[in-house]
Amino acid sequence: MPRLIFGLLLILGFWTYPRGADGQPQSETCAACHLAMGVEKLTKPAELYKADIHAAKGFGCVACHGGDGTIGGMEAMDRKKGYIGKPTPAQVVEVCGRCHSDANFMRQYNPSLRVDQVAEYYTSVHGRRLREQKDEKVATCASCHKPHSIRPANDARSTVYPTRVADTCGACHANKEYMAPYKIPTDQLEKYKKSVHWQMMTTKGDLSAPTCNDCHGNHGAAPPGVSSVVNVCGQCHVVNAELFNKSVHSKIFVQMGIPGCATCHSNHEIRETSDAMLSMGDKGVCATCHTPTSTGATLAVSMLASIDRLKSGYEKAYMLLNNAEHSGMEVSQPLFELNEAKTALIKARAAIHGFDKSILDKEVEPGLKVVEKSQARGVKALEELQFRRKGLAVSAVIIFALVVGLIFKIRQMERKPK
């Protein structure tokens, strides 16, 4: 019965279709009929498509679904005229690629847009499974770029806008039921949302913070190989990656088959780093491989001590100078110079990735010299402050005594005439 009503509605709709509608070429009649149908399944795509980037560029339904939009009624959807209806996953890639892989065609609309998405897609885990195993559950273009409401990636409403990528990937990857046949973890989204990267993106509004596609690729999405992790993280963390690649750990990690960066910092749940990561305590990461008496552990503890020395020295100098400044002393020059110690501390924290004390000391030593000088100037400023305070107290006593003396003198002068 519902099928019969649906069929009747279709016939009625095509019989009474109005001409022209928003969001498609005037020559096409598809939306006019679909919008008049009153059945959500048929009206919704036509309604959504009005805001689609393709509609804005003048493309109609036929561009993807085939058929002949110039003919009103069911004849427009004639398979002989190339009508494909809802494309299968493999057809989606083919349909999108028809334009998006054609450099000459794309140049007319966005000359800088890449045209290798389809080629990249077939290198991805999604694309390989689709092509080789005919797995139609995998993501295709339409899984991430929501059909009928596709917007440019730099539009905040787009499903592939940086802040929305994680949820877009998570729609499948965090769905335990959907992912069950693939036997891979489904906690990536939950973990990522605890990471410093997600925090930077959402609380600090830093859109350059990485999301899924920055490490896995977008169209060519696949987990980075063990040996590639440092290169991937090194896109942003250049200094740390360079130091790590030259370090003793680089080769050993390859031999052990464990990734750089992620072994100590985790992958999806990358938390904010702390100096305690070098300790042999609970928060330490070195202890995972190094026993407390090993050379590695000794180095880690010694590096931590160096950083702690600079850190506590910097904090003490800052406190002294800050106190002096708040008490009205002029210490802007030493405060300015103290910035060099802060820079040295930050550089030192990056330098630990060389896992070599001499590399670390090159950053720590100049910082310590600045700290020492700043502390001395802070102490001097506070001593000067004490001197001025004592001077003020002495002056106040003298002034008070003078006032008292004057009172006596005046009384004496008043008594004289008698």
Next chain:
Amino acid sequence: MTNEETSIAVDNGRRKFLNWFLGTSAGAFLVSVTYPLSRYLIPPEVAESTAGTVTLSIKPNDVKANSGQIFRFGSQPAILVKDANGELKAFSAVCTHLGCIVQYRSDISQIWCACHNGHFDLNGRNVEGPPPKPLEQYVVNVRADQIVVNKRG
């Protein structure tokens, strides 16, 4: 000695003491006033800068094109850059990532942070690396052969 004579003698002693006391107090008062005054009149070791503006000791013509140098803006580092076209620009030299002091790289004509390889263009925009936002830009004016840098607004 009568009571009256005793009281005159006491009065004389008190008067002497009071005169001495007032004299020394006046002297001490003068010293306590003139010392701080003299300390304020003699300039301190380092010049105090006002928060919103700073006049640099370097002359505009002494700054080479495609070069940059750090200067002190209050207690914070700032960077003066002369681009290849000879235009002077100034920015906060505190990297917006973790707060290191940035520097000018003439080979790439960009402001660069050595700590984590952050790059800023000559409008202060973060163009590469981890810095999350641009450097604060200052207004540079050349007045009577002097470079004056002001904070905006």
